[in-house]
Amino acid sequence: MSDHFLTRIATLSDLDAIIALDEFRPDEEKPAYWQEIFNRYVMSDREDRIFLVAQVDAAVVGFIIGEVRAWEFGSPPCGWIFALAVSPQMREMSVGKRMFNEICDRWRKIGIKTVRTMTDRDNRLTLSFFRGMGLRSGRYIELEKQIV
């Protein structure tokens, strides 16, 4: 890993790199989606909403986003990670781990004791990553139903 690695709050100029790392959304939806995410998680300037990028030298190689949610379904405030990506070329180099630790440190400082996420059960890569960070099945079970 380069000595020039850092995690920092995302800036507007990072959005192109972030869009390139986004593997899920259709291309035509990405600019509007990420601008909205940027506004909500960076421009709002709230310490419970965090949008971090990992930077190696001058390149953005990953991002992690989360927010504190309180009392949804009776759950005390907890940090929710809802997006995580690492450049395929930078995997298994602790980029995800460092971003995860950074977001947890920031939440810990404002009194958050639990971090939570949700991942597609077929997404072995991400599930294995979070398992490796110590996450386990929690008290809440996700249920769903097709309504059309």
Next chain:
Amino acid sequence: MKLNKASMFALMAVLELAGDPERQLSTGEIAAKYGISTHHLAKIMRDLVHNGVVSAVRGVGGGYRFAGNAQRTTLLDIIQLFESLDAETLVQYSSQVNEPVIKELQRIATEIDDLTKAVLDTITLETALKSALCERLNA
């Protein structure tokens, strides 16, 4: 869910060996550490060698060494060498497979099976060893 004895013994042996890939241990040493049958474990070790998970070291002081990749091998990878975790097939209990109650019971069995697999397939040997180490340090 109840794993069979062979799967559990295999997990114990593989985790013990993966904790230090340079170290070689005999079946007797592993069996003694975990309080399990040497005879039963010997057969399991042969299966693990056959599948390339561990390698046998012959000669005086021989034993077994971990031969896999602890970052890539999941608990499910090991378990599936010894048993299938496919959902209970209710056909073996009832010939009325189109009966709605049987179909619903089959769906529930499949849901449980899917969740079990999702857990076991995403815990690597490295992750399990890390958690065990934390447990040991906190003890």
